[in-house]
Amino acid sequence: MRETAYPTPVCTIDAILFRIRADKLEVALIRRPADARVYANVLALPGGFVHTDRDQTLNDTLLRNLQSKVGLSPSYIAKLEFEGNISRDPEGWSITCPYLCLVDDSAPCLEHVHWHDVSDFLRDSPSLTLPFDHQQLIQKAFQRLYHRAKYSTEPNYFFKNPFTLSELQTVYEIVLGKPLHKKNFRDRIEESMSVEETGDSKIVKRSRAKLYTHKHPLKPHFFSRVMQGAFD
Amino acid sequence: MRETAYPTPVCTIDAILFRIRADKLEVALIRRPADARVYANVLALPGGFVHTDRDQTLNDTLLRNLQSKVGLSPSYIAKLEFEGNISRDPEGWSITCPYLCLVDDSAPCLEHVHWHDVSDFLRDSPSLTLPFDHQQLIQKAFQRLYHRAKYSTEPNYFFKNPFTLSELQTVYEIVLGKPLHKKNFRDRIEESMSVEETGDSKIVKRSRAKLYTHKHPLKPHFFSRVMQGAFD
Structure with missing residues (x-):
């Protein structure tokens, strides 16, 4: 290990991996190994140490850990606020570099992954x-997703092609926890130019709904006005 | 140092400390010590290692470093995106936890601090x-401040009380690099409820302008509509 003038805190990445299934926002947890230094066998966020001999960047560390521990590659990743202090790990000073990760609900993953309803972790009990500050990390990841759902197309990443605009609206409504004003929603999405018609359609509730795909590259767009609720 | 299964990368904080003086946005640089492991005697962002025996949190690390190296406490701090990779430090794997810091231009600081025009670092040459990725860190800090100036009251923190709304508007205009629509600016500030009248006023260009102070606690407000330019 490289010499430094001061002891270096332990540094890890943590993945807060969200999906939407059965109209619920869920977060991926995995059981910590039996030989973990602390909190052995306990359900926790997937994460891990940088392997300085294999990873070129922290993003590499994230993707390697997600691949080996959850068995998938997310459709979107974003850096959350770093946290570092003397108390988050019972063994002393540690820093985490947490990532918000989104995946569509059809992505296969390893069998042992435990998907837990995010709303449970938004409560005090x-x-x-x-373990650690993982509940707070989930809360912070949710807060970011929630605010970005008002301001940007970030929730689009929960979707695989193709989809109807009503299905897309439902995803935003699940994240925001309220029904959205349909015309306002479509204005924001149209303004964002983030999706395009496939030319195909499907029957939804006895009428024909156009199908859309994401435009590539899939990069979040920020709206000039926030998303409005149906009952604001 | 605590034992870990893997070599832990070196981890530091970096402060991207901005002030506005003479209608220019400036960033604080200090000369690295003569015995620095790399880039000795070179101007760089103020930063440093966690002192695990003295700091309780990374914020403590930031404030201790700013106090000792720049000689001031910022009026506002915000975490920027962490960066970690094998190439940012010539000695190998390192992680930085960078902070955007704002200070009003009347705050005294140590004599050796070099305040540099931020716009110079927004250019390629x-x-x-x-050294390191410090130019990119300044660019990212600026990008955050720039976007927040459209969406929030973050630039208010450049100000000491009291001030006129025209002076406040000027700060936003310097950050955004364009004149703002006066009524739209005042609507956003009024909506934010971030300032209040002192009851006093001063003479500006032969007319009387009301003086304002920040409402406390000084916490950024997010606008429901973005700030509009005078010539959009």
Whole structure:
């Protein structure tokens, strides 16, 4: 290990990986190994150390850990605020570089992955207690997703092609926890130029709905006005 | 140092400290020590290692470094995106936790601090070459400030009380690099409820302008509509 003048805190990445299934926002948890230095066998966010001999960047560290521990590649990643202090790890000073990761619900993953309803962790007393500051990391990841759902097309990444605009609106409504004004939603999406018609359509509730795909490259667009609710 | 299964990258904080003086946005640089492991005697962002025996949090690390190296406490700090990779430091794997810091231009600081025009670092070939990825960190800090100036009251933190709304508008205009629509600006500030009248006023260009102060606690407000330019 490289010499430094001061002891260096332990540094890890953590993945807060969200998907939407059955109209619920879910987060991926995995069981920590039996030989973990702390919190052995406990459900926690997937994460891990930088392997300085294999990873070129922290993004590499994230993708390697997600591939080996969850068995998938996310459709979107974004850096969240770093956290570092003396108390988040019972063994002392540690820093985490947390990532918000989104994946569409059809992506296959390893069998042992536990998908937990995010809303449970937004309460003070969730049904499942997580180690470290993992509950706060989930709350921060949700807050970011929630605010970006008003300001940007970030929730588009929950979707695989093709989809109807009503299906897309539903994803935003699940994240925001309220029904959206349909015309306002479509104005924002149109302004964003983030999707385009496939030319195909499908029958939804006895009428024909156009199918859309994401325009590539899939990069979030920021709206000039925030998303408005149907009952604001 | 605590034992880990893998070599831990070196981890530092970096401060991207901005002020506005003479209608210019400036960033604080200091000369690295003569015995620095790399880039000795070179101007760079103020930063440093966590002192695990003294700092409780990374914010403590930031404030301690700013106090000792720049000689001031910022009026506002915000975490920027962490960066970690094998190439940013010539000695190998390193991670930085960078902070955007704002200070009003009347705050005294140590004599050796070099305040440099930020716009120089937004060019590909600045007049001053910075070590590590410090130029990119300044660019990212600026991008954040720039976008927040459209969406929020973050630039308010450049100000000490009291001030006129025209002076406040000027700060936003310097950050955004364009004149703002006066009524739209005042609508956004009024909506934010971030300032209040002192009851006093001063003479500006032969007319009387009301003086304002920040409402406390000084926490950024996010606008529901973005700031509009005078010539959009």
